[in-house]
Amino acid sequence: MLDPAGPAAETIARLWWIMLAGGGAIFVLVMALLLLAFRESGAEAGAGARRERVWILGLGLGFPLTVLAALLASALWVGERLLPRPAPEVVGVGAVARQWDWRFTYDDAPGRVTRGVLHIPAGRPVDVRITTEDVIHSFWAPRLAGKIDAIPGHVNVLRLEAWAPGDYAGASSEYNGPGYLGHGFIVRAHDPEAWRAFLADAPT
Amino acid sequence: MTELLRIAAPLSLWLASFSAVYGLEGLVCSDAWTGLELDSGAGRAALVAAMVLAVSLQAGLLVALQGQRFGSGVPALRRISLVLGIAALIASVWTLLPVMLMPLCL
Amino acid sequence: MSAIRLHKALGRVWASEPGWRGWLTTVNHTDLGRMFLFVAALYFVIGGILAMLIRAQLASPRSAFMGPEVYAQVFTMHGTIMMFLFAIPLFEGVAVYLLPKLLGSRDLAFPRLTAYGFWCYAFGGAMLIFALLAGIAPDGGWFMYPPLTGPIYAPGINTDFWLIGITFVEISAICAAVEITVTVLRCRAPGMSLDRMPIFGWYALVTAVMILTGFPPLILGSILLELERAFGMPFFQVAEGGDSLLWQHLFWLFGHPEVYIIFLPAAGIVSTVLPVLARTTLLGYGWIVAAAVSLGVLSFGLWVHHMFTTGIPHMGLAFFSAASTLVAVPTAVQIFAWIGTLWKGRPALRLPMLWLLSFFATFVIGGLTGVMVAVVPFDWQVHDTHFIVAHLHYVLVGGFVFPMLAGLYYWLPHLTGRRRFFRIGEIAFWLVAVSFHVTFLAVHWAGLLGQRRRTFTFGPDDAWSLLNLVASIGSFVLAIGFALVILDVLVNALIAARGTRNPWGAGTLEWAMPTPPAAYNFASLPEVADRDPLWADPDLPVRIARGEGYLAGAERGRREILAVDVASGRPVQVVVLPGNTALPIAMSAATGGIFLGLLLKTYWLVPLAALVVAAMAIRWVWCLGTDADAGPQAVGHGLRLPLASDSADPPGWWGSLFLIGTSLTLFGSLLFGYAFLWTVAPNWPPPSYLHSGWASPALAGIGSLLACLGIRLAQRRLRRGRLPLVPLGAVTAGCGALVAAAVTVMAGTSHDAHAYDAVAWVLAGHAILHAGVPGLMSLVVLAAALRARLSAARSGPVHVLRLWTDHAAAVTVIGLVAIWLPGWLT
Ligand code: HEM
Numbered sequence A: 001m002l003d004p005a006g007p008a009a010e011t012i013a014r015l016w017w018i019m020l021a022g023g024g025a026i027f028v029l030v031m032a033l034l035l036l037a038f039r040e041s042g043a044e045a046g047a048g049a050r051r052e053r054v055w056i057l058g059l060g061l062g063f064p065l066t067v068l069a070a071l072l073a074s075a076l077w078v079g080e081r082l083l084p085r086p087a088p089e090v091v092g093v094g095a096v097a098r099q100w101d102w103r104f105t106y107d108d109a110p111g112r113v114t115r116g117v118l119h120i121p122a123g124r125p126v127d128v129r130i131t132t133e134d135v136i137h138s139f140w141a142p143r144l145a146g147k148i149d150a151i152p153g154h155v156n157v158l159r160l161e162a163w164a165p166g167d168y169a170g171a172s173s174e175y176n177g178p179g180y181l182g183h184g185f186i187v188r189a190h191d192p193e194a195w196r197a198f199l200a201d202a203p204t
Numbered sequence B: 001m002t003e004l005l006r007i008a009a010p011l012s013l014w015l016a017s018f019s020a021v022y023g024l025e026g027l028v029c030s031d032a033w034t035g036l037e038l039d040s041g042a043g044r045a046a047l048v049a050a051m052v053l054a055v056s057l058q059a060g061l062l063v064a065l066q067g068q069r070f071g072s073g074v075p076a077l078r079r080i081s082l083v084l085g086i087a088a089l090i091a092s093v094w095t096l097l098p099v100m101l102m103p104l105c106l
Numbered sequence C: 001m002s003a004i005r006l007h008k009a010l011g012r013v014w015a016s017e018p019g020w021r022g023w024l025t026t027v028n029h030t031d032l033g034r035m036f037l038f039v040a041a042l043y044f045v046i047g048g049i050l051a052m053l054i055r056a057q058l059a060s061p062r063s064a065f066m067g068p069e070v071y072a073q074v075f076t077m078h079g080t081i082m083m084f085l086f087a088i089p090l091f092e093g094v095a096v097y098l099l100p101k102l103l104g105s106r107d108l109a110f111p112r113l114t115a116y117g118f119w120c121y122a123f124g125g126a127m128l129i130f131a132l133l134a135g136i137a138p139d140g141g142w143f144m145y146p147p148l149t150g151p152i153y154a155p156g157i158n159t160d161f162w163l164i165g166i167t168f169v170e171i172s173a174i175c176a177a178v179e180i181t182v183t184v185l186r187c188r189a190p191g192m193s194l195d196r197m198p199i200f201g202w203y204a205l206v207t208a209v210m211i212l213t214g215f216p217p218l219i220l221g222s223i224l225l226e227l228e229r230a231f232g233m234p235f236f237q238v239a240e241g242g243d244s245l246l247w248q249h250l251f252w253l254f255g256h257p258e259v260y261i262i263f264l265p266a267a268g269i270v271s272t273v274l275p276v277l278a279r280t281t282l283l284g285y286g287w288i289v290a291a292a293v294s295l296g297v298l299s300f301g302l303w304v305h306h307m308f309t310t311g312i313p314h315m316g317l318a319f320f321s322a323a324s325t326l327v328a329v330p331t332a333v334q335i336f337a338w339i340g341t342l343w344k345g346r347p348a349l350r351l352p353m354l355w356l357l358s359f360f361a362t363f364v365i366g367g368l369t370g371v372m373v374a375v376v377p378f379d380w381q382v383h384d385t386h387f388i389v390a391h392l393h394y395v396l397v398g399g400f401v402f403p404m405l406a407g408l409y410y411w412l413p414h415l416t417g418r419r420r421f422f423r424i425g426e427i428a429f430w431l432v433a434v435s436f437h438v439t440f441l442a443v444h445w446a447g448l449l450g451q452r453r454r455t456f457t458f459g460p461d462d463a464w465s466l467l468n469l470v471a472s473i474g475s476f477v478l479a480i481g482f483a484l485v486i487l488d489v490l491v492n493a494l495i496a497a498r499g500t501r502n503p504w505g506a507g508t509l510e511w512a513m514p515t516p517p518a519a520y521n522f523a524s525l526p527e528v529a530d531r532d533p534l535w536a537d538p539d540l541p542v543r544i545a546r547g548e549g550y551l552a553g554a555e556r557g558r559r560e561i562l563a564v565d566v567a568s569g570r571p572v573q574v575v576v577l578p579g580n581t582a583l584p585i586a587m588s589a590a591t592g593g594i595f596l597g598l599l600l601k602t603y604w605l606v607p608l609a610a611l612v613v614a615a616m617a618i619r620w621v622w623c624l625g626t627d628a629d630a631g632p633q634a635v636g637h638g639l640r641l642p643l644a645s646d647s648a649d650p651p652g653w654w655g656s657l658f659l660i661g662t663s664l665t666l667f668g669s670l671l672f673g674y675a676f677l678w679t680v681a682p683n684w685p686p687p688s689y690l691h692s693g694w695a696s697p698a699l700a701g702i703g704s705l706l707a708c709l710g711i712r713l714a715q716r717r718l719r720r721g722r723l724p725l726v727p728l729g730a731v732t733a734g735c736g737a738l739v740a741a742a743v744t745v746m747a748g749t750s751h752d753a754h755a756y757d758a759v760a761w762v763l764a765g766h767a768i769l770h771a772g773v774p775g776l777m778s779l780v781v782l783a784a785a786l787r788a789r790l791s792a793a794r795s796g797p798v799h800v801l802r803l804w805t806d807h808a809a810a811v812t813v814i815g816l817v818a819i820w821l822p823g824w825l826t
C-alpha cells in the first residue's frame, strides 16, 4: 500500500504519511513533557487550579479535541471520495470467493468467467461486486485500493482504478482456513485496445 | 446509589441514543424501509429528527444535573457529574453529526 | 488488649486450613488473590511460549517448522490465552488481593464466590490447555468468525473447546465483577466516602461494571454458535435466515469494551503508583474519575470499528469513526494528568517508575496508531495486516503488561514482606523496553508493506522477509527479558532480606498492615477522613494494630466486616462472612460437569450436573440465614449496628441487583440479535410465524401477575410480622405458569427450520431458565419461612426474591411477546 498504483491507494497512502508525521510530532511532544518532569530544578511551583487548567483543560482536552476534529473531518472527506458513486464511465465486474479460489464475471461480457485473474481497463474506475459461496473472505489489491469483505448472502462493492496497464497482486485478507496464504488473485489492467480484445474474446 | 446514577446517567444516555440512531440508520438502509414505502428523504428526516432529539435530551439532563432537585449535594461528586454531562453533550453532537453531512446508504 | 493478643485471636478465626487442604478450602481474598496472580502468570508464560513459536515460524521465509493447520491453532491459542486466561484474570487477581486492603476491609463481600470463580477459571483454563496439548485446539482465530467456525466448515471438536471453555472461564469474570462492585460500594472503611476512595477503587468499579455489561454479548454469541454447531439452529447460516455478521456484532460488542477492561485496571495502577513515586498527590482526582467513567461508557459505542470492511454504509461507519476518535480524549486527559503529577512532585527513578516510563513511551504510540485505524479509509488498507498486530501489541503490552509490571514491583514488598536485593530487574527492564520496540516497529512496517496477519509463512521475495527476521530476533530478546523478570521476582520473593513496612512512603491503607499481610488484614478497622489516611496520620498503623478502630479483634469468634452506606461511607451493618469450606470447589467441579457434558455431547450429564449445582446452591444460601433475630451488635466506639442477615439489603441483595443487570444486558443482546436478523439478514421474513392463540398469552399474563403480586404481598406480610406462606406459594405458581407459557412456544416451532424458529427457542429457553430459578428460590424461601428463618428483621431473602421475580416476569413477558407479535400482526 506504500507503493500506490491507483487513485484510491494513493489517497490513502498520502493520508498515512500525513498521520505518521502528525503522530510523530505528538509523540515527541509528549515524551519531551514527560522527560522534562525529571529535570533537576525540582518541583515547579504553581497553584493547583492553574495546574489543572494547563494540564487538563489545555493539554488533556483542548489539544486532542482540536487535532481530532481536523483529522476526523479530513478522514470522512477522503472516505466519501472513495465511495462507489454511480458514474457513466464506471466498469462493473463481479467477484465470487470460495475456499480457495476467486472467480470473476464481467458486466460488459456476460457469461464470461475468469479464475484467479481479474481483468480491468486501466485508467477507468471499476466497481467490483464481491460475495462468497462459503466462508468470509476479503478482496484486497493493496496497490489499487483498500479491502472489503466477501460475506455470505451479502454483496459488497469496492471501487478501484489502476492508472497504468499491468499486473497487480491481490489476496484474500480475512482468515479463511488452511489455504489462506495461497488464496490470492491478480488484477490485470489493460490499455483500451487490449480491454476491447479481452471483451471480444470467446469465453474460455 | 443515586450518587452513582448521577455519574453514570449522562454517558449512558449518549450510548442509548447513539445505538438507537445507528439502528435507525440500519433500518433506513434495509429492505424493510422500502417495504414500508418510505423513501430516502423520509429516512434523512427521521435521522436528523433523532439527532435533534438526542442532543436536546442530553442538554436537558445536563440542566437537571445542575439544578437543586436532581443535582448532587456533595461538591466533588457534583463536579464529576457535571463534567460528564458536558462530555456526553459534546459526544452526542460529535458522533451524530454525520447524519447531516453524509450520503444516506452508500 | 495488646496487639499480639488481638493478632492471635483474629488469626484463629481467619486462618485458612493448614497444609494443602488450605488451598482447596480457602475463601480468603489474600490467598485467592495470590492464586489468581500465580495462575495468570503461568498462562502468560504459556501464551509467551506460543508467541515464540509464532516468531520462530516467521523468522525465515518458507519455514517448514509449522504447517498452516498447526499455525492456526498456535495463533488462535496465543490470542485466546493472552486475552481470556491472562489479562482478565490478572486484573481479577490484583483486585481480589488489593481491594479490601486499599478500602480498609478484611475481605471481599462474597468470599465463597471468589473461590468459586477461581476454580471455574482453573478448570475452564485446564480444558483449553488440554485441547492445546492434544492437538485439537481451536483454530479459527481469537474472534472465531463463523461460517469458518460453524458446523459445516469446522466439524471437529476444536471450536467447541473454545466456545465452552471460554464461557466456563467467563463465569469467573462475572463472579469477580459482582464481587468487586459490591465490595467497592459497600465494604469500605468507615468514613471513606466515594470522593475519599483511593483512585484504584474507582477504576476497579468501572472495570467491574464493564465486565458485567460487556461479557454478556459474547456469552450469548458463544451459546448461539454452540447451539448452531450442536443442534443445527441456524443463527449464522444465511440460507436458513441467519447472518454471519450477527456474530461479528455480538463478538465486538464484547471485544472492544474488553480492550478497555484490560486497560483501565492498568491505568488505575498508574494513577496509584505514579503519585507515590513522585512524592505528591494525583493531579485532578475528579477529572481522572470522570475520564475513567467516560472511557468505560464510550468504549461500548465503538464496536463497529472492527467491522469497517464489512460493507456497512459509510454513514454508519462515520458514527463509529467519530466515537473512536473521541475516546482518545479521556485517554489524553489521563496521560496529561499523570505527566502533570510528575511535574508537580519530585519523581524518583526507581524500578516501578522505569516501567511507568516505558508504559508512556509504548502506550502513546499504541494510542496514536489506534487513532489512525479509527480513520476509515486507512483501516480499509491495514485491516487484517500485521500493522494491526503491532498496534494491538503496543496497546496490550504497553498499556497493560508494563503498568502491571510497575505494579508488581511496587507491591512486591507487600506480597513478600521482603525488600528487593538482587538487581536483575533493571537489566530485565532494559532488555524488554528496547527489544519490544525493535520487534513491533518492524511488525508495523511489515504490515504496511502488505503482510497479512495469520499467514503462516512468506516467500523469500516478499518485501517483508527481512523485517520479519528483525522482529523475530527482537522477540527472542524480549522473551529473555521477561524470563529475567520472572527470575528476579522469584529470587527476591524467596531469599531476599526482610523489608520495612511501607517502603515507598505511600498514603493508602494497604500499607497500614504488617507485610506479608495476615489473613484478616486489619486488627481493627480504621476510621478514614482523608484520601491518603497514612499521610494524614502516620501513627494509624499502630493504632489499628492496638485495636483502636472498629470491630477490634474477633470477640464474637466469627469473621466480621462492616458494610457502609454507598455514598457517605457511614457504617450501617455488620456482615458475618463464611469460613473455610470446600463448597466452592465442589460446586465449580459440578459446574464443570455441565460444560463437559456439552463438550463431549454426553447430554445426560448436563441435567444431572445442573441438579447437583442447584442442590449445592441451596446449601450455599441456606448457610447465610439465622434462626433468631440477633439484635444490634456492638462494633466499638459506642456504635451498635444490625447484622446484615437482620437487614433488608444484605450483600446478597446488592449482588443480585448487579447480576440482574448482567442478565438484562444478555437479554438485550438477544433482542438486538433478533432485530438485527429481521432488518439485515437476507432470507427474512421467515416462511411462517408462530400463532399463539389466546391460551398461552393468558397463561403468561396470569403467571406474571401472580408472581409479582405474590412477592409484594409476601413483603408486606413479613413487615407486619406474619409468615407469608400463601403469597410465597403464589410466586411459585406464577413462575410455574410462566415456564408453561414458554414451553408452548417450543411446542409450536421446530428449532432448526429458520433463524426465526431458532430465536424463538432461545427466547423461550431463556424464559424457562429465568422463571424457573425464582420458582425454585421461592420454594427455598418457603422452607426458610417454615423453619422460622424469616422475620420482620430477617427479611433479606424475600427482598432478594422480589428482584428475581420481577426480573423473571419482565424478561419472560417481553421475550414471549417478541415471538408472538409477528403472528398477531399477520
Ligand atoms: C510477549 C511478546 C508477544 C509476542 C512476541 C507476540 C507475538 C504475536 C504475533 C506475531 C501475533 C500474530 C500472529 C499472526 O497473525 O500470524 C500475535 C497475535 C496476537 N497477540 Fe501476541 N505477542 C506477544 C504478547 C501478547 C500479549 C501480552 C497479548 C495480550 C495481552 C497478545 C495478544 C495477541 C492477540 C489477541 C493476537 C491476535 C491473535 C489472532 O489473530 O487470533 N500478545 N502475537
Ligand SMILES: [Cu+2]
Binding pocket: C255, C256, C259, C302, C303, C305, C306
Ligand atoms: Cu476496538
